[in-house]
Structures are given as structure tokens and as C-alpha cells.
Amino acid sequence: MKTSLIGATMLALAAGLVPAASGTATAAPDDRAPSTVLDVRNLAQGAPPAIAWAERRSGRTVVHGADGTTTPVHNSISELAPMGSGYVIQTAGARPPTTSWVAADGTAGRRSWRTGYGLAVSAEGRAVAFSGRGGKVWSIDDEGDRVLRFNPVPTSGKGRAVAMVGESCKEGDEGNGCTIYVNGTVKGVADSWFTSSHGIVDTAPKVQLTTTGRDRWLGGITSVSDMGSCSVMMRSWKVRWRTCDNQLSGISTDNRHVIGTPAYADGFGPLELDVLATADGAVVHSFTGNPRSATYFEQVWEDAAHVLVVTFQRGRGGQGEWAVVRLGLDGSMEYAVAPRAGTDVRSPFQLQTR
Numbered sequence: 001m002k003t004s005l006i007g008a009t010m011l012a013l014a015a016g017l018v019p020a021a022s023g024t025a026t027a028a029p030d031d032r033a034p035s036t037v038l039d040v041r042n043l044a045q046g047a048p049p050a051i052a053w054a055e056r057r058s059g060r061t062v063v064h065g066a067d068g069t070t071t072p073v074h075n076s077i078s079e080l081a082p083m084g085s086g087y088v089i090q091t092a093g094a095r096p097p098t099t100s101w102v103a104a105d106g107t108a109g110r111r112s113w114r115t116g117y118g119l120a121v122s123a124e125g126r127a128v129a130f131s132g133r134g135g136k137v138w139s140i141d142d143e144g145d146r147v148l149r150f151n152p153v154p155t156s157g158k159g160r161a162v163a164m165v166g167e168s169c170k171e172g173d174e175g176n177g178c179t180i181y182v183n184g185t186v187k188g189v190a191d192s193w194f195t196s197s198h199g200i201v202d203t204a205p206k207v208q209l210t211t212t213g214r215d216r217w218l219g220g221i222t223s224v225s226d227m228g229s230c231s232v233m234m235r236s237w238k239v240r241w242r243t244c245d246n247q248l249s250g251i252s253t254d255n256r257h258v259i260g261t262p263a264y265a266d267g268f269g270p271l272e273l274d275v276l277a278t279a280d281g282a283v284v285h286s287f288t289g290n291p292r293s294a295t296y297f298e299q300v301w302e303d304a305a306h307v308l309v310v311t312f313q314r315g316r317g318g319q320g321e322w323a324v325v326r327l328g329l330d331g332s333m334e335y336a337v338a339p340r341a342g343t344d345v346r347s348p349f350q351l352q353t354r
Contacts (some may be wrong), residue, residue, distance in 0.1 A: 002205035033283035036331040038271065038293040040311050046326055047333035050302050052082050053324065053337070054354040063087060065104075072106040077120045081128045081353045084142040088128045090119060097158075099130045101252070115140060116158030117354045118281070120180055123214050123253075124183040127166040128353075131159030135179055139169045139197050142262055155184025162192075163231045164299050169197045169281060181210040192220060205237045212248050215255060217278060219248035233281060241281040241309035246274055250354060252302040259331070268344065269295035273309070275329060287329055294325075305329050308336055310349045323347055326353025 019143035026074055043045040048247055053065045063080060071086070076093030086103040099119070100112035103140040115132040122128070125140040135152035137159065141320035148169050167176025177197035181204055184191060192204035204210050207220030211231065219233045222242070224322040246260030262282075271289025273296065276282065296313040302308045307327045314320040340348055 002350075007196075009043055025203045033286055034287050035286040037332065038287045038296070038311070038333075040293055040294045040313050040323060040325050040333060041292075042340075043323075043325065044334045045334055045338060049302065049308055049324060049326075049336045051308070051354070052080060052087070053308075054080055054350040055337070056348045063089075068235070069104060071102065071104055077350055078117065079353050080350060081119050081121045082125060083140055088119060088130075088140055090115070090117070090130070092117065092261070099132075099350065116160045116184075117191050118162055120161035120164040120181075121212075122164045122178065122351050124167050125197065125354070127164060127169055127178060129164050129178075130159045131155075131161045131180075131182045133158050135182065135184060135193075137161065139164075139178065139180065141167075141169060143168070143170075143174075144301060150180060150195045151199055153182045153184060153195050153201055154186065155182070155191070156186050159184045163211050163218065165213060165215065166197070172195055175270070180211055183209055184309060188284070196251035205272075206232055206234060206239060208322055212251055212257055214251040217251055217255060217258075219251075219258065219308075221247060230263070233258065233278065235341075241278065243276075243281050246276065248276075249299055250301050250307075251278060252301045252304050256304065259299050259301075260308060265278050269297050269312070271295060273299060273307075273327070275307070285329055287327060289333075295326075297347055298349075298351045300354055302326065302336075308351055310347050310351060311346070313339070314344065319343060322347055322349060326350070 015334045018265040029350040061073050061075045074091045074092045079090040081088045090099045097115050098112050101109035115130050120129040128140040130171040131137045135155040137150040139148045154227050166178030170177040171177050179194050179196040181194045192210040195201045209221040212219045216236045221229050222232050223230045231248050233240050249259035251258045258276050258278045260276045262270050265301050273282045273287040294313040296309040296311045298310040300308050310324050321339035323339040326334050326336045
């Protein structure tokens with residue numbers, strides 16, 4: 001699960017990061033921000049997700065498109081993104097991650113790639129990127145499901161694509177180009193870079209780990225300690241604010257809000273989620289935890305006012321219920337996909353990467 005990946009990343013960061021420099025504006029905590037306990041038992045059933053999502057039943061995995069279509073895919077899917085006339089999917093499990101394109105009817109594309117974890121998707125969803133061994137980077141766009149290759153980033157292992165700026169990676173008359181942010185390690189220490197369609201490769205600005213990006217906005221981790229981590233949000237590479245209360249996740253479709261997950265990632269999964277103002281880091285709404293609340297494992301913006309999360313509401317003996325829950329900026333909660341009984345070993349659901 002992504003929780004274990006976050007934990008491994010935190011350990012790598014702790015080995016090589018130093019505290020962030022002072023003197024920059026920080027996001028002040030707002031004690032008056034409204035909050036909702038993330039207890040997802042007995043919620044009302046709402047509409048199905050307005051983005052693509054996958055579910056596994058009886059050994060089969062099916063992707064549900066936003067238009068109601070279904071596509072059969074590999075069982076061990078770990079990420080997916082609609083692209084062109086099909087989907088870019090990433091599979092994992094017992095084997096190393098593999099990234100491939102599949103048609104809407106489930107037909108496999110011409111080739112697949114052994115990659116690191118992670119898909120980076122452009123703001124409008126017209127291009128998706130991924131990275132592999134030796135920092136190699138590829139993109140697939142919606143122009144005939146076209147595959148492009150980029151100059152590699154200098155990671156010593158497999159890269160993890162995390163953010164993509166630009167809707168077309170072609171230059172000139174065919175497009176304005178794109179930039180892809182990739183995380184990796186050098187001698188066991190985490191680092192982050194970008195590679196562009198202009199052929200430029202360089203270190204990502206002001207962060208040691210990029211965690212989110214959309215249009216001109218870019219966020220990432222600057223430091224890690226035994227007590228947690230500190231992060232920064234930038235616009236056009238200029239620092240807008242810093243926080244040591246959250247790690248920064250997805251940016252909303254209107255760029256007005258960003259998801260804040262806990263600053264320290266440990267245990268089975270996070271229990272708290274903050275919605276922050278992208279401009280200054282102010283807390284808009286908090287979803288909080290208590291002994292009866294759920295754990296979540298994915299968080300994706302459905303639209304400008306709603307976040308979808310995959311939740312596990314624990315019962316007895318490791319048993320519980322998995323669900324896809326819709327969280328509103330107003331604190332509302334409802335099921336987007338109804339609960340399903342299961343254990344805490346593996347989620348049956350996977351949300352679209354945005």
C-alpha cells in the first residue's frame with residue numbers, strides 16, 4: 001500500500017535532510033476552522049464517483065469510467081489514469097511495477113515498461129508520465145496515445161513520477177512542451193528533479209521531495225525529523241508559505257485548495273485530513289480522527305468542492321469495511337461506493353490518479 005511507500009520515503013529523507021530555513025511566511029494554524037470526525041459508518045449513499053475508479057471482485061479487476069463504461073484490467077493494479085482512447089495503468093504486487101496502456105475494451109497496448117511506482121498526470125488529464133530504472137522518463141498523451149521519451153533524471157534507482165506541468169509534450173506547432181517532476185534517491189538519500197521536453201534536467205527547486213504540482217503551483221517536503229516533516233508551497237517556483245503541520249497532497253481542480261495529510265506518516269494509515277487554501281495554507285476544513293474513526297489510503301479531488309478517499313473502518317479481529325467516501329469542503333460525507341466487508345490486508349478499490 002501507499003502507506004508503506006510513504007514510510008520508506010520518510011526514512012530516506014530523515015537520513016539526508018536538514019531543517020528548513022527560517023524567515024519565510026508559515027501557514028498559521030486556524031483554531032476556528034470547522035472539523036468533522038472521519039467516522040464513515042452508516043453514511044448516506046451518494047452518486048458514484050465522477051472520476052475513473054477500479055474495483056476487484058472474485059479475482060477480477062474492472063475499471064469504471066466516469067461515463068459508466070467498464071474495462072477489465074490486471075488484478076494487481078496500483079494506479080490508473082484515463083488517457084486517449086483507454087487508460088494508463090500500473091500494476092505491482094509480487095512483481096516489480098509495470099506500466100502499460102490498455103484500450104477501453106481491455107486490449108493491451110503494443111508494449112509495457114518496468115517502472116518505479118507513480119504516475120504524474122497533467123492538470124487537464126491530457127498527458128501522463130512515469131519513470132523507470134536509471135531515471136528514464138516517458139509520457140503518453142491523448143494525441144493518438146503517443147509515447148515520448150525524456151532525458152533521464154540522475155536517480156540511482158527507479159524514479160517515481162509525481163507531477164506534470166503542460167498538456168502536450170511536443171514542441172513547436174504541435175504543443176508548448178511539458179515538465180515532469182520525478183523523485184528518487186542518490187546513495188540512499190532522497191532527492192527530486194525535473195526533466196522537460198526542452199531537454200533540460202535539473203534539481204527540483206527548494207524541496208528534497210516533490211509531493212504535488214498543478215499548473216504554476218508546486219509543493220514538497222523540505223525537512224524530516226523524528227517528530228514529523230516540514231513542507232513548502234510555491235507558485236512559479238517562488239515560496240508562498242511553509243508548514244510543519246502537513247504534507248501536501250493533491251491540488252484541487254480550480255487550484256484554490258490543497259489536501260494536507262499528517263506531517264508524520266506512520267502506522268497502518270492516516271486518520272486526519274486537512275483541506276488548506278493553496279494561496280496561504282489556511283485550514284478550510286479538517287477531517288479528524290478518534291478511536292472510532294476510519295483510516296484512509298488514497299485522496300483524490302473529484303471536483304473543486306469534493307475529495308474522494310478510500311477508507312477502512314476497522315471492526316474486530318482485523319475485519320472491517322472498505323468504502324469510497326466523498327468529503328465535501330463543507331464537512332459533508334457520503335458514500336460514493338458502498339462499503340464492502342474485508343480485511344486490512346488489501347483495499348479492493350483504486351482511484352484515478354490526477
